[in-house]
Amino acid sequence: MSYSNTIKRAWAGNRLMSVLLELTYACNLDCTFCYNDLARDGQQLSLEQYRQLLDDLAELGILNLSLSGGEPLAHPRFFDIANHARSLGFVIRLKTNGHAVRPATAERIRNEVDPFVIEVSIHGASAETHDRQTRVAGSFERLIDNVRTMKSLGLRVKANSVLTRWNEDEVEGMLALYDELGVLFQIDPEVKPRDDGDREPLAIEASVEGQARYRRALEARANRDDPDIDTASREAGREPRVARTDKHCGAGSNNIAIDPYGNVLPCVQWRVPVGNLHDQRIAEIWEKSVGLQDVRETTKAARRMLEGLGDAAVRSNFCPGAAQVYSGDPLALYPAVEQRIAASARARVRLAVL
Amino acid sequence: MSTQSQQQRYRVDPHARFRVMDDEGIFVLQEAGEVLVVNEVGAFIVQQLQAERSVDEVVMAITDRYAVDQDRARADARSLLDALLEAGAISQT
Numbered sequence: 001m002s003y004s005n006t007i008k009r010a011w012a013g014n015r016l017m018s019v020l021l022e023l024t025y026a027c028n029l030d031c032t033f034c035y036n037d038l039a040r041d042g043q044q045l046s047l048e049q050y051r052q053l054l055d056d057l058a059e060l061g062i063l064n065l066s067l068s069g070g071e072p073l074a075h076p077r078f079f080d081i082a083n084h085a086r087s088l089g090f091v092i093r094l095k096t097n098g099h100a101v102r103p104a105t106a107e108r109i110r111n112e113v114d115p116f117v118i119e120v121s122i123h124g125a126s127a128e129t130h131d132r133q134t135r136v137a138g139s140f141e142r143l144i145d146n147v148r149t150m151k152s153l154g155l156r157v158k159a160n161s162v163l164t165r166w167n168e169d170e171v172e173g174m175l176a177l178y179d180e181l182g183v184l185f186q187i188d189p190e191v192k193p194r195d196d197g198d199r200e201p202l203a204i205e206a207s208v209e210g211q212a213r214y215r216r217a218l219e220a221r222a223n224r225d226d227p228d229i230d231t232a233s234r235e236a237g238r239e240p241r242v243a244r245t246d247k248h249c250g251a252g253s254n255n256i257a258i259d260p261y262g263n264v265l266p267c268v269q270w271r272v273p274v275g276n277l278h279d280q281r282i283a284e285i286w287e288k289s290v291g292l293q294d295v296r297e298t299t300k301a302a303r304r305m306l307e308g309l310g311d312a313a314v315r316s317n318f319c320p321g322a323a324q325v326y327s328g329d330p331l332a333l334y335p336a337v338e339q340r341i342a343a344s345a346r347a348r349v350r351l352a353v354l
Numbered sequence: 355m356s357t358q359s360q361q362q363r364y365r366v367d368p369h370a371r372f373r374v375m376d377d378e379g380i381f382v383l384q385e386a387g388e389v390l391v392v393n394e395v396g397a398f399i400v401q402q403l404q405a406e407r408s409v410d411e412v413v414m415a416i417t418d419r420y421a422v423d424q425d426r427a428r429a430d431a432r433s434l435l436d437a438l439l440e441a442g443a444i445s446q447t
Contacts, residue, residue, distance in 0.1 A: 003389040006375060015375060042385075063373045063380060091371045091382045221432060230415050 008245045010254035016286055018064035018255040019057055020095075020295060021050075022267050023078065025070040025260060026081055029097050030135040031123075033162065033201035035194050036070060037271070042261030043278060047077045049262070051084050056282045065090035068268070070135050070260075082113040095119045095160070097137055102145045110153050117184070118150055122159040125173030129166055147181050159182040162191055165199035170271025171217045179221075179339040190317070190336045195271045208339070251321060252295035256286075266295040269321030270330070298330050305331055312344035313337075338353045360410040367445040372400060375430060382444040388445055395420065396434055403444060409435070421429045 007156050010017050024044075025036045034270035044055070059063065065085055072078055073096055085092055092113060098120035101109065105167075109115065120143065121134035130140035150157050161167070167174065171187075180186040191205040206214065247253055252274065259265065262277035265287050273292030275284075286292065302320050306313040316337045320330035327334065366372045381390040392400065400420065402412040409431065410446030416427040421425040438444045 003380065003391055006378060006380060006391055013376065015447065019376065061375060063371070063372055063375070063382070089371050089373075091384070114384070116387075156384075253373060 004218050007250065007254065009312045011245050011247045011250045012253075013174060014253050016062055016254060016256065017188055018066070018250075019062055020066040020068055020255070020257040021072075021081075022068050022070065022257065022259045022268075023072045023075040023081065026074040027069060027071040027138075028074060028099050029071070029095070029139060031121075032096075032133055032135065032350055033164070033191055033204065035192060035201070037195040038258070039196065040261070041270070042263070044260050045258075045277060047080055049277060050077075050081045053258070053277060053282055054081070054084050054090075060091070060283060064093065064255075066093040066095055068095040071097055071100065073105070079108065082109075086113055091116045093117050093119060097121045097134070097138070097139075098135075098146050098150075103149045106146065106150050106155065107155055110155055112156070115155070117156045117158050118209075119158045120161050120183075122161050122174070123164075123178050123179070124167040125170040130167060133164070135150055144181070147183065147308060149308060150172055156184070157181070158186065161185065161187045163187055163189045163206040163210065163214050164191055164204045165206055165210065166204055166214060168206045171210075172216045175217055175221050187218075188216065190322075192269070192322050195325065198323055204335075208234055208343075211343075223274060246303055247296070247299040248306060248318070248320065249299055251299055252292045253299065266292065267321055269319050270295065270324055271321065302331055309341070312341045315344070316340045356398075361408045363406060363408050363441075363447045364444045365406075365447050366404060367442055370443045372404075372443070373405070374401065379382075381438075381441075383442055384443065388441075390438075390441055392434070392438075399431055399434055400444070416445065 007017070009015070025038055027034070027038070067082060067085070067146070069075070072094065075081065082092065092108065092115040094113065094115045096118060109118070122130065122143065124130045124140070127140035130143070131137055147157055159181070163171065174187070175185075177286060179252070189206060189211055191201050193199045196199060250259075251270050255267055257265040257268040258277065264274040264275040264277065264282070265271055265273060272291065274295065276291045298320060302318065306316070306318055317340065318333070318337045323332050323334050324330040326332065367418055369384045370385065372381050374397045374428055375398070377394040379392040379400050381392070383390060395416070399416065402415050407415065413424060413428045416422065416431060417424050419429070435444065
């Protein structure tokens with residue numbers, strides 16, 4: 001039996017498997033392209049509400065729980081929430097910038113949270129590039145120290161990076177750094193607008209040449225005969241798999257996100273609230289939200305739309321949530337996707353010529 | 355199988371996470387970074403272990419629920435438990 005089939009069935013059957021909690025938008029760094037809508041306001045969920053939510057999620061049989069932010073460790077009750085989550089047996093992913101994970105905190109995370117993985121943000125292969133992004137001097141050196149500490153404690157670490165114009169010239173160095181640190185990694189080749197639609201971060205999106213260089217670097221790494229490279233990392237250099245379902249993605253079907261103010265979102269990218277935990281319990285939202293039903297139908301429409309445009313469109317990593325942020329229409333193609341479809345078409349032409 | 359092993363109890367290993375999703379069970383092996391999926395009967399067996407039932411009691415529960423004789427149920431349960439033990443998904447209590 002395969003986990004990918006389990007996920008496809010969850011998409012089809014609207015079986016909630018994964019929940020991402022944005023615990024706070026507070027942060028100890030000041031990243032240039034931070035996507036959080038920092039102007040958003042509301043009544044923060046209390047510790048009691050988080051406990052109730054986690055109990056409800058366990059009752060629903062949720063497997064995966066991501067603790068995110070902002071910077072989740074900046075939440076004053078982070079360990080209370082994470083401890084409770086651990087006691088309920090979730091597979092916990094901690095998404096942090098890593099800045100605050102000094103040795104004592106790392107040890108506490110290991111002992112009290114026991115996460116499946118700690119995902120940290122690495123913005124380049126050098127202090128100059130990383131610190132330029134975080135706008136905090138010394139953040140690179142401190143992060144690398146912290147990652148080494150986490151690894152020495154036996155914690156699984158994954159580097160999350162976004163390819164930008166600032167780091168595209170050192171992408172080979174980034175891959176080498178991940179390997180040297182012994183961490184899993186994921187590089188998002190696409191800078192996206194902020195959650196409020198502000199396109200300012202796009203000013204540093206990677207160039208076409210930078211994207212090509214990134215793909216070549218990934219391929220070279222994946223093809224390297226190096227026993228130290230584990231399978232999970234090799235996958236990062238391969239074409240994305242296309243799930244055989246009638247939905248384009250699992251947004252609102254097997255995963256949701258919840259912001260610090262209790263807004264329930266179809267996913268972390270798709271920022272249209274479909275309910276609020278101040279008004280309803282999560283099970284009721286999951287079962288009855290009209291907004292969620294719309295989202296599920298929209299992911300089917302997205303699938304049909306992309307299939308109508310061909311394989312390149314299906315494989316273009318189109319994100320309805322990003323489309324929503326760009327234009328207000330979750331089915332509208334946006335520049336990065338159009339570029340990928342066009343690049344795929346050019347590659348096909350070259351193959352035909354050869 | 356010895357009487358002792360029939361009375362043996364197992365639990366989901368502290369380094370593993372387990373959830374039943376519809377008609378199958380999912381183990382996430384935290385240290386290995388792997389996912390293990392078991393079918394409906396496997397999920398049922400693990401749920402019996404979580405209810406602190408012994409191997410004998412698990413076999414009885416299987417025969418109560420499924421149209422299978424005791425020898426077959428015992429052999430299948432033992433086979434699954436051995437595989438889960440080897441994977442680190444469960445451990446002895």
